[in-house]
Amino acid sequence: MPERARVSLGTMIAPIDRRVPARLALTAVCLGFLMITLDATIVNLALPAIGAEFAEPSTAALQWVVDSYTVALAAFLLTWGAAGDRWGARRVFEAGTAVFVLTSLACAVAGSLTWLVAARAVQGLGAAALLPSSLALIVHRFPDAGDRARALGVWGGMSGAGLAAGPVLGGLAVGLADWRLVFAVNVPVGLVTLVLTRRCVAETTPHARTRLDVAGQVLGTAALACVVAGLIEAGHAGWTDPAAPGLLGAGVAAGLAFALAERTVPAPVLPLGVLKVRDFAVATVIGGLFNFCLYGTLFCLALFLQRVWRLDALTAGLLLVPLTLVVGVNAFISGRLTHRFGARGPIVAGGLLALPGAAGLALLPSGPSPVPLIACSAVFGCCSLAMPAMTSVAMTALPGRAGLAAGVLNASRQTGGAVGVALVGGLLPGTAMGVVAGGCAAMVLLTGVLRRPR
Known part of the structure; x- marks a missing residue:
């Protein structure tokens, strides 16, 4: 039996304390997951306030706060997923939560923009430990297929809830108190998560033979960081600045070295063979495009409403409620539609409905016009119909390798989000939303490549 298969089975046979209610274990895991999805978008409405406090008007500097x-x-x-197999998912989950809490506190007391960006990077490291280990803990705690499906449904709903609530809560925090509250709120939530995890969540079986791919981790990180830095620099200084093509070239070189390393190391962080599975590869690209469009749009609108329309953070956050509400509701609806009709329809519907919404947002006037903003952003929010559907395609395409499928898909989504903020954030609002519309169209076109269910 392959080593990865042994790891998956091992996490299933570790003892579970049946005296602890399953809902408490699920609550602990979902609280941790909610924090990391919320923090991907909650900071957007705080960016102008952060820039004002640190006298940093540059959009490029603020892009790094997100990216x-x-x-x-x-x-x-992917590396933290393997670490969970090696040392135990609960141990990694607790370590990730502790890092997330401490760095949230560091963000809340940051004395400079450099300090804030560095703390955000370490916060992302903690979030990377939380996400895959939370999945492993749910699989371990709910061995029955039906119970597990319901638990994963709740877990997945946290993603839509976090993405939807982030901009609104960010606007409320800045409008009612200070931008530092955006990060400080994680501290009590994280402490509750740690207490519940320690008391209610059972550990999985560690597998000391699971190897970590250090070369792949270093090269993959370098590739992504250089590409994002190159796009941010191009948006800030222009493509004629030698730093932009230099960074992009370094990113491409690191990416090629990463692909070569993954072909030769004994336990690659990304087995390249899975990308030969057509449906999985297509779902992974769609996931990246989805986050590219959504994260890029949220970043662009947050700055547009406050810098161009001159709205305060609270008003801007309230104006984004229709968008975030539609994102959350449609993510829930899509799961039911996917179960009943298959994944292709929701993905196509999400992309097609988002297209006119993005086009309308590209044509927003330079003065406050709430009605067209609300109408267009609500239509654009229908893009979330694609979210559970693409996850279903990815998980189905790799039977028996659910952990790997989830890891690669989520890595692609977060990569798409980082690139979206880097590229879209450096463009004029109209051009930015035109690029987002192109991403929505690409999602629809790629759906045609998926195999039709028999």
Whole structure:
């Protein structure tokens, strides 16, 4: 039996304390997952306030406040998944939560923008430990297929809830108190998560023979960081600045070295063979495009509403409620539609409905016009119909390798989000939303490549 298969079975046979209610264990795991999805978007409405306090008007600097977190999260997801197999998923989950809490506190008391960006990067490292270990803990705690499916449904719902609530809560925090509250709120939530995890969540069986791919981790991180830095620099200084093509070239070189390393190391962080499975590869690309469009749009609108329309953070957050509400509701609806009709329809519907929404947002006037903003952003929010559907395709395409499938898909999504903020954030609002519309169209076109269910 392959080693990865042994690891998956091992996590299933570790003893479970049946005296602890399953809902408490699920609550602990889902609280941790909610924190990391919330933190991907909650900071957007706080960016102008952060820039004002540190006298940093540059959009490029503010992009790094978002992308330092997202790059670290994307780059370390697969490695932390393997670490959970090696040392136990609960141990990794607790370590990730502790790092997340401490770095949230460091962000809340940051004395400079450099300090904040560095703390956000380490915060992303903690988030990368939380995400795959939370999945492993759910699989371990719910061995029955039906119970596990319901638990994973709740876990998945946290993603939509976090993405939807982030901008609104960020606006409320800045409007009612201070941007530092955006990060400080993680501290009590994280402490509750740690207490519940210690008391209610059983450990999985460690597998000391699981190897970590150090070369792949270093090269993959370098590739992603250089590409994101190159796109941010291009948006800030222009493509004629030699730093932009230099960074992009370094990213491509590191990416090629990463692909070569993954072909030769004994336990690659990304087995390249899985990308030959057509449906899995397509679902992974769609996942990256989805986050590219959503994260890029949220970043662009947050700055547009406050810098161009001159709205305060609270008003801007409230104006984004229709968008975030539609994102959350449609993510829930999509799961039911996918179960009943298959994945292709929801993905196509999400992309097609998002297209006119993105086009409308590209044409917003330079003065406050709430009605077209609300209408277009609500239509764009229908893109979330694709979210559970693409996850279903990815998980189904690799039977027996659910952990690997989830890790690669989530790494692709976070990479897409980082690139979206880096590329879209450096463009004029109209051009930015035109690029987002192109991403939505690509999602629809790629759906045609998926195999039709028999």
